[in-house]
Amino acid sequence: MTNKEIIQTYFVRFFSGKARHTQVREFLTDDFTFRGPLMSANNADEYIDRLSQMGDELEIYADVCNIVAEGHAVAALVDFHGPVGNMRYAQWFTMRDGKIAELEVIYDPRPFLQGNDND
Numbered sequence: 001m002t003n004k005e006i007i008q009t010y011f012v013r014f015f016s017g018k019a020r021h022t023q024v025r026e027f028l029t030d031d032f033t034f035r036g037p038l039m040s041a042n043n044a045d046e047y048i049d050r051l052s053q054m055g056d057e058l059e060i061y062a063d064v065c066n067i068v069a070e071g072h073a074v075a076a077l078v079d080f081h082g083p084v085g086n087m088r089y090a091q092w093f094t095m096r097d098g099k100i101a102e103l104e105v106i107y108d109p110r111p112f113l114q115g116n117d118n119d
Helices: 003-014 021-027 044-052 110-114
Strands: 016-018 028-035 059-070 073-082 085-096 099-106
Touching: 003 016, 003 021, 003 059, 003 073, 003 085, 003 099, 021 028, 021 044, 028 044
Parallel strands: 028 099
Antiparallel strands: 016 059, 059 073, 073 085, 085 099
């Protein structure tokens, strides 16, 4: 599977209904790091633990607008639909040995902070 295909599968697995945090773990290297406006994690288990704190009943859907891959880098522009409404995210993945080693997400966190819909 190419890096682009791995990320496409990641989106289908994780963002197509109820959260399946433990299933996402298989996509991550052990030393995976995550950076985002409201959360960070220094390894895969910490990332999964933090996601799990949001609850397994959380429903999130993703419409992938575009994915571009070159070498170890994969960039995705994604429209997410979840509890706080619709939000556009930019995601930058760094791949290693067929797994996600780093993920940085960029989005406007105000809907999460305010608890309002952003349609």
